[in-house]
Amino acid sequence: MLKVKNIDVFYGKVQALFNVSMEVHPGEIVSVIGSNGAGKSTLLKTIMGINRPVSGSIEFLGKTISNLNVHRIVTEGIVYVPEGREIFANMTVRENLEMGAYSKKYSKSLLEEYITSAYDMFPRLKERSRQTAGTLSGGEQQMLAISRGLMSNPKIIMLDEPSLGLAPVLVDEMFEAIVKINRDRKIPVVLVEQNAYMAMSISKRTYVLEVGYIKESGDSNILMNSSEIKKAYLGG
Numbered sequence: 357m358l359k360v361k362n363i364d365v366f367y368g369k370v371q372a373l374f375n376v377s378m379e380v381h382p383g384e385i386v387s388v389i390g391s392n393g394a395g396k397s398t399l400l401k402t403i404m405g406i407n408r409p410v411s412g413s414i415e416f417l418g419k420t421i422s423n424l425n426v427h428r429i430v431t432e433g434i435v436y437v438p439e440g441r442e443i444f445a446n447m448t449v450r451e452n453l454e455m456g457a458y459s460k461k462y463s464k465s466l467l468e469e470y471i472t473s474a475y476d477m478f479p480r481l482k483e484r485s486r487q488t489a490g491t492l493s494g495g496e497q498q499m500l501a502i503s504r505g506l507m508s509n510p511k512i513i514m515l516d517e518p519s520l521g522l523a524p525v526l527v528d529e530m531f532e533a534i535v536k537i538n539r540d541r542k543i544p545v546v547l548v549e550q551n552a553y554m555a556m557s558i559s560k561r562t563y564v565l566e567v568g569y570i571k572e573s574g575d576s577n578i579l580m581n582s583s584e585i586k587k588a589y590l591g592g
């Protein structure tokens with residue numbers, strides 16, 4: 357459903373992605389792993405239209421999107437949750453969720469349905485419904501950022517480092533939630549992660565980015581058993 361074909365991306369004169377191709381099929385969790393600066397965030401931002409590829413193309417559901425602006429790409433049903441939890445700090449948890457549905461003009465009952473589903477996914481958010489989002493813990497803000505993204509009922513969601521900075525117990529909770537989003541709501545997920553082991557464990561396929569190139573890609577189970585991948589990304 358999402359096809360990135362041979363894209364080259366530059367920041368000024370510096371090339372960040374070289375001939376990168378990636379596909380996401382309906383229903384899949386696909387992970388993108390790689391060291392710091394490999395280009396993982398750049399890939400997501402390019403799919404979102406924040407960066408422009410100088411060559412290659414990006415298609416979503418058969419339509420070329422690499423010439424559309426961010427707003428149009430969001431309208432196509434792609435949601436991107438950036439690294440660093442950009443929530444509305446001065447609004448409450450509930451208001452943040454409502455903002456996620458803002459463009460959708462849902463009926464009151466449908467809005468409540470989506471909010472209930474966010475609270476079912478992360479009960480911690482329900483307890484803090486009236487709390488100002490800026491006072492949530494880092495992990496709770498991450499949960500809120502993802503839940504807000506889901507409020508628009510996207511056709512695909514792309515998560516940039518959702519486990520970053522979370523306490524170990526919350527890391528497990530976060531990965532369980534990602535599996536649930538994918539399984540229960542049938543939303544395909546692109547998962548960019550430094551936590552390669554967890555990302556590969558829950559994803560069907562993995563792409564390995566190294567300094568702007570796709571170094572390896574394939575079935576996550578098979579890649580996890582490759583001695584090269586184990587050595588480079590899974591701590592031996």
Ligand code: ATP
Nearest residue numbers: 367370372390391392393394395396397398399550
């Ligand atoms: P990390 O895991 O550290 O977030 P990443 O794999 O997501 O890394 P990117 O953030 O995509 O990597 O960065 C890829 C390369 O592009 C890096 O060399 C980075 O310094 C460079 N880069 C990223 N954003 C910009 C920018 N706005 N201007 C210039 N260079 C940039």
